[in-house]
Amino acid sequence: MKRLTFATYVKNLQTGLQAPNGNKDVVELLLLPITSKDTVRNQNGSHIDINDTFVSNLLKQKKPVPDAIKSASADPKVISETHSYFDSDILPYLNPHTKEDMLENLTRIIKNSDVSVKKQDELLSKYSSGDTAEFLADSFLYALNLPNTVIDAPVDENDFYLLSEAHHTCPQCGNQLVKTKNDISLKEYEIVNIYPTNLTKKEAAIFENVRKPSSNLKSNANKIPLCLTCANEYTAHRTPEECQNLIYKKDSLVRNYKAMEITEGIYLEEQIEKVLRQISSADLSSAFEQLSYNALKVRSKITTDNVPLILKTEAYVLGYHNFIETTFAELQREGILDFEEIAMTVRLCYKKLAKQGLSQEEVCNHLTDWFKQTANTTFISACEVIVAFFIQNCEVFDEITQ
Numbered sequence: 561m562k563r564l565t566f567a568t569y570v571k572n573l574q575t576g577l578q579a580p581n582g583n584k585d586v587v588e589l590l591l592l593p594i595t596s597k598d599t600v601r602n603q604n605g606s607h608i609d610i611n612d613t614f615v616s617n618l619l620k621q622k623k624p625v626p627d628a629i630k631s632a633s634a635d636p637k638v639i640s641e642t643h644s645y646f647d648s649d650i651l652p653y654l655n656p657h658t659k660e661d662m663l664e665n666l667t668r669i670i671k672n673s674d675v676s677v678k679k680q681d682e683l684l685s686k687y688s689s690g691d692t693a694e695f696l697a698d699s700f701l702y703a704l705n706l707p708n709t710v711i712d713a714p715v716d717e718n719d720f721y722l723l724s725e726a727h728h729t730c731p732q733c734g735n736q737l738v739k740t741k742n743d744i745s746l747k748e749y750e751i752v753n754i755y756p757t758n759l760t761k762k763e764a765a766i767f768e769n770v771r772k773p774s775s776n777l778k779s780n781a782n783k784i785p786l787c788l789t790c791a792n793e794y795t796a797h798r799t800p801e802e803c804q805n806l807i808y809k810k811d812s813l814v815r816n817y818k819a820m821e822i823t824e825g826i827y828l829e830e831q832i833e834k835v836l837r838q839i840s841s842a843d844l845s846s847a848f849e850q851l852s853y854n855a856l857k858v859r860s861k862i863t864t865d866n867v868p869l870i871l872k873t874e875a876y877v878l879g880y881h882n883f884i885e886t887t888f889a890e891l892q893r894e895g896i897l898d899f900e901e902i903a904m905t906v907r908l909c910y911k912k913l914a915k916q917g918l919s920q921e922e923v924c925n926h927l928t929d930w931f932k933q934t935a936n937t938t939f940i941s942a943c944e945v946i947v948a949f950f951i952q953n954c955e956v957f958d959e960i961t962q
Contacts, residue, residue: 564673567619568792569703572669573696575797576662578655587615589653590700591629593645594638600628620789621710633704646697654692661797663687664760666699675702710788715745722751722785725817730787731809732794737785750791754782754806756798770800773807784810815916816926822912823930828905831897832946833935838887839880839942858948861957862920869921876948884949907955920957927956 570590574581577589588610594600595608602608608626617623632638654662670683683702686695715723715738728737730749737749757777759767774781784806786794794802858874888899909930913923924947931943950956 566703566708567621571796576659584615594632600632624708633701643697647693725813732790735787749785770803819926826909828934836935836942840939860959873948876945877952880945906950910956
């Protein structure tokens with residue numbers, strides 16, 4: 561849940577300002593009237609420089625608001641000047657099309673933060689009375705004096721499933737969602753609602769064409785973990801397009817997590833490791849006979865819109881199919897493995913994965929990882945080769961009907 565900080569105040573205000581409204585533009589707009597005062601200096605006695613690094617550290621919540629700015633904000637004269645400044649310089653700068661959305665979202669942030677009831681009522685009453693300048697000015701001064709840095713908090717066990725579903729990485733940017741400190745897992749994420757809840761009639765009309773991920777918007781089907789930066793950006797002023805895009809990402813996470821559970825639940829003979837080892841150790845001088853190009857079946861099984869997968873699979877099949885076939889035959893004669901049993905297991909795994917609505921690329925990735933985990937090998941390319949073998953051998957993918 562987003563809390564009121566200087567960073568969240570700035571990011572929300574940006575959505576309601578006219579251009580230029582970049583990060584540095586808005587931070588300068590808000591802070592220059594305070595930092596330009598001769599008495600406001602940093603710990604070295606110099607004037608505070610609102611440069612790119614300063615802005616980035618504040619908005620990424622890596623640094624607190626400087627004490628000198630906080631102290632100045634408590635001066636009655638500065639408070640009065642801030643009210644006048646917001647009335648004369650900020651209000652005219654608001655975007656008439658988006659300012660109401662920005663103001664409503666600020667009220668939500670205040671309501672969802674650890675703000676005392678008295679302070680909450682004081683701020684929200686100014687919004688209700690239509691005193692926009694005072695509402696924004698007082699919220700700004702209050703946010704300046706709240707903790708701006710991310711507070712280390714242990715991972716909530718209720719979040720484990722959603723984190724596992726996302727592989728502990730942010731679906732938006734790929735950053736890690738959990739960090740470890742003194743053997744304790746700490747949150748670097750926020751669980752957000754994908755489809756917004758408690759929409760006004762106006763907002764509901766804007767989102768009416770977005771498919772809801774679930775009829776119950778409080779369920780995990782409507783929740784996703786995002787890193788703190790992406791969570792702030794997404795919840796500040798999400799658009800229907802951003803919402804739909806995140807729903808698609810959630811769908812993919814759900815499909816692939818179920819697929820991972822499927823492969824983990826299907827036993828594959830560990831002796832497959834011997835085949836993979838043979839593939840990995842084969843060198844260019846190995847005199848194994850290549851499969852005839854005319855015998856290829858790959859293009860009848862992989863859709864033509866996935867040219868990279870077709871070409872990679874055909875290359876593996878041409879180079880390794882006969883070699884793998886011979887290797888399986890030799891290991892079967894020695895009683896080390898049962899090829900038919902392995903082939904049936906691969907077919908079973910493919911059929912179960914196919915039912916999850918995975919793309920062919922995703923099916924190949926899960927089968928590759930299945931072989932990798934079973935054989936406890938680091939040779940990913942060898943696992944891709946054997947998946948290609950089973951595509952050619954008809955255990956993976958059915959022939960595409962014209």
